[in-house]
Amino acid sequence: MPSAPVSGLDRRLFLSSMLGVAAATAGLSGCAGSGAAATSSADLSAPLAAKVPPGTSLRIASYQNAQQLQFRLGKLPELPFTVSHWLNIGAGPDVINAFRAHSLDVATNAGIPPIQAHYQGYDARIVAIGLTRRPNYLFATRPGSGIRTVRDFKGGRLAFSQGQAQGVVLLRALKEAGLGYDDVKLVPLTSNQFLTALQSGQVDVAPLANSQAPAYLRQYGAKGAHTIPTDVVDLLNLLWAPASVLADRAKAAAVAAYIPQWARGQVWQWEHPDVWNREFYVKTQNLTLAQAEAVTGLANKPLFPPSWDEAIRWEQETADLLAEGGFVKKFEVGSLFDRRFESIAAKAVPAEYRR
16 A cells, blocks of 8 residues: 655545535525424435446545545545535534435434434435544633633533534543533534634633644744643544435445545544655644644544444434533434444454444
């Protein structure tokens, strides 16, 4: 497997990403009423096709995976279908809107967006699972804050995104610290607003990805901003797709063909941290090499379980936690998983990445 550095994404991929974002964001409006039960007439009982029919295409939102795949081979790999757009859409609410607008076929997210989609009455299913054993997020304070522990969150204003991984990390941290929802003020924001909210003092605390924290501290650490690590993990790294896409026999076969590449790209990143630090974090995320190495040092070894039982239990705990707070209605999460795809990712990687 070659590990020579690549200068960056090729122009075709860049233009495709930009066009995809434009397509996905055009006309995105309207959601099902809150609390609507997700229903679907899609038949997902048919076995997956062995081959992808000619002319099949997918629109994929997995920006990091696109770069992993290109860096791994020096170019994007040959796939038995066409990727019409690699969309640079990551936040759960944006992905759900793109699904609704029929601008996106498959996306990478954490465990909470599928729960939120179900609550909104939109039917989408999980098709691949990766497990995250170490925290991907830590809590950052506004400049000048005296908050030092999660218990100090009591009475504070906390950035909260109900439909994103950061939201469930915050709720789990509060529960571990013995704090109730009445003990804090949850300020509804999306994750792309967290940094501005911290900088302006709109919130006292916000959960940031490990990769975001170094740049924030570099700018505001001298003004009293700091971070509060916890042991709270966001267990699931997943691929999901609208039920309507998975009911299309050709597209479902294409999704199945993409899953091995999704898994192998993450394995490549883990095995080639120097290339990833230099080509991704330094050149595209504007981190210094030292900051990139610090982020990589916190990275999770990719794990793709042959069985989804643990993932389903964790997803149920998450849905129950949200229901306790009145954010969603209680439901059984097994309906979110399309188990026709269950073993595909695990079979695509060496045994050391399956458990």
